Amino acid sequence: MSILPSCSQMVSFPLLLPDDSNASATLVAISAYDQSVVSARGYSTILSWLNLAGADGVEIRRELLPVGFEDFIGLGRTCADLDLAVIYSAPERLWEVDRFAENLDKQIVEAADLGAVAIKVPMGHYPGENQVDWVALSQCLTAAPPLLIENDQTPEGGTLEPLAACLEDALSAGCPLGMTFDIGNWLWTGTDPLKAARRLGPFVRYLHCKGVMSGHELLKASIPDEQELSALRSLLTYLPAQLPRAIEYPLKGENLAAITAEQLARLRHL
Numbered sequence: 001m002s003i004l005p006s007c008s009q010m011v012s013f014p015l016l017l018p019d020d021s022n023a024s025a026t027l028v029a030i031s032a033y034d035q036s037v038v039s040a041r042g043y044s045t046i047l048s049w050l051n052l053a054g055a056d057g058v059e060i061r062r063e064l065l066p067v068g069f070e071d072f073i074g075l076g077r078t079c080a081d082l083d084l085a086v087i088y089s090a091p092e093r094l095w096e097v098d099r100f101a102e103n104l105d106k107q108i109v110e111a112a113d114l115g116a117v118a119i120k121v122p123m124g125h126y127p128g129e130n131q132v133d134w135v136a137l138s139q140c141l142t143a144a145p146p147l148l149i150e151n152d153q154t155p156e157g158g159t160l161e162p163l164a165a166c167l168e169d170a171l172s173a174g175c176p177l178g179m180t181f182d183i184g185n186w187l188w189t190g191t192d193p194l195k196a197a198r199r200l201g202p203f204v205r206y207l208h209c210k211g212v213m214s215g216h217e218l219l220k221a222s223i224p225d226e227q228e229l230s231a232l233r234s235l236l237t238y239l240p241a242q243l244p245r246a247i248e249y250p251l252k253g254e255n256l257a258a259i260t261a262e263q264l265a266r267l268r269h270l
Contacts, residue, residue, distance in 0.1 A: 026264045027057035027087065027246040029208070030064055034252065038064065043075060047082050053260035057085030059246055060114060062107070073115035080115060082253055087206065087246070088116040093124025093157065095166075096151055100137055108144040116145050116159065117173040118206065120180045123149040123157040126166040135174035141176055148206055150180035151196070153188035160196050167203045181239065182208035182248070183232060184221055193231075207245035221249045233270055245270075 012197050028050055030038060037044055050058055058079060079086050089109040092101045101107075101121070111119045141147055149166065151158045163179070170177035181204040186193040197204075208233065211224035224232070234244070253259045 003188065007037045015084045023268045024270075025056040025085070025244040026268045027059055027085070028055050028060035028063050028251075028260060028264070029089070029246050030051075031247045032251045032260075033194055033256065034248050034250070035064060037256075040118060044078060046222070047078055047084060049257040049260060050084055050258040051082040054157060054262055055260065057083060057087060057117075057244070057246075058118075059089050059222070059248075060122070062088070062090045068082045072110050074218065076114035076116075086114045086116040087118050087120060088145075089120045090116055091122070093122045094147075095124040095126045097127055100132075100140075104140060108140070109232045111145050118146045118148055118178075119144065120150055120206065122152040122154075123166055125156050126162050128165070129169040132169070132173075134170070134175045138173070138175045146176065146178055148178045148180045150208070151182050151183050151189075151191075152187050155189060159186055159189070160187040160191055161200060163196075164199055167200065171203075177203075178205040179203040180206045180208060182210070184210035184212045184249075185233065186206070187212045190218055190261075194235055194238075197235045201240070202236040204239050204243065207239065207243050208248040209245050210247075210249040223249055223251075224266075229266065230270065236270060 030043075033046060047058060060075070060079075061099065076086060078134070088107070090103075090107045090110075092103045094104070096102075096103055101124070106118060107121070149157075149163070151163055156162060167179060169176060177198055181197070181200065183193055185208070186196055190205065209224065211222040211228045213220050213222040214220075247263055247267065251259050251263065
């Protein structure tokens, strides 16, 4: 089911699965596959892998679409034909110091053409409640799919206090705004994911799952190991039940449909 937000309440998000299901919807971000594989095989092939693997949906990344891509309606129809719900991820930040993103209207149209159930964007530089035209933003979002801001890997958009301030101010202003909670990204900004879950849990509508490994003083996304999955189970107690979650870590190998199915199963029943 798809629930459109109203300006008088916090954004709602569809479960994507029947209410009586014991599992949570599991999706795959296109970025989980190497870009060379996506370019060589094409979206139709990748989406068919997801269907074979039993994914409930796909996260379409705007920055990974071909240069000049315009056929959002066609891509959305392909996803629908394969029973894949769509979450649309756009790279432009919601806030640019003293205004919200100029391209938000365009992103909303693209998301609608895709039939997306939500739009995900990085927060950017939140300017503070008194500098925001919440009425204008609410009007922009009235007929849009739910808008979710994501904690990214930057100090301004990936640390606890700015994100909490933005979400709490939006709620006070009656502006529909939710959150994508990226488990791994907190480590890039030195933030405790559990502390973030306790503070931001009521706003979270979508979960990005990844393991994180370090090497040569750099962090990189990886398949979560059993210890990381155990930590995720603890974190989930502070987040909404049946939270849709997505694979956002590298999937590589000869049989990508089988590998994807294995990883989806690990996340579905956490």
